Amino acid sequence: MADTNNLDWARLSAPSLTDMEALADAAFASLPEKFRRLCEGVVFRVEDFPDEETLEAMACETEFDLLGLFRGRGLIEGEHLSETGAEPNMVWLYRRPILDFWSESEDTLGDVVAHVLIHEIGHHFGLSDADMEQIESDAGARREG
Template sequence: MSDWSKSTPPDLTAFEALALAARAALPVPYSEAAQAVVLRVEDFAPDRMLAEMGMENPFELTGLYEGIPLTEKSVMDQPFGPDTIWLFRRPILEEWAERGDVPLGDLVAHVLVHELAHHFGWSDADIARIDRWWE
């Protein structure tokens, strides 16, 4: 049995490094395009975001895409800020601990790909080609 008593979960910096590695590991056409999306890592979603989503429990939201999907953008759109993918460390860690059967980096990559799908307008089939999670 391993002694986990001196172990600590990755902090925000280490967690962001997992997310950046996941983005860099995407297949070439996707990894290059994904560089244009801002990546934010926080412990939990801000209260305003939870309220907008109609959520009370901050552990229910592991990630969120904020922006206008590329499939819906128009030259007439006024930018309100950069397209951003938010990853929430504590809910992802909670899911990882509950699952107990996947590496943390794989779960971070899965959440990232799911949020990128919102940005790029990917179908489930598109996601399955990129994210082997569903195999």
């Protein structure tokens, strides 16, 4: 855990989209190599909030209800981009809802971003919650080590 006595909280600003992308990149880099190789071709995006269409499709009550989203054809569905006009598989992380969730959490922001990223990628693979928890645990050990 960071030494909060040395942080000048009065001078800190909220992480930008670029900062969140860097956290997501670091979280992705901490994932097992086999897992990362399987993600080839998946596009990662960080946005402040989901768009209105997504909020409606996911039956969200507020724009803060969705931390991330996988959209595309997962590996269990036979992912193939050879179809004409097929969109690439994408994972979105939503900065403001993640920051809101983090403010109520005892986890680090990096851990929250990693959690959301792993769970959204997990949808691509059709993994169980137990599988994702194990990957998250392994990735956390890599980030700390």
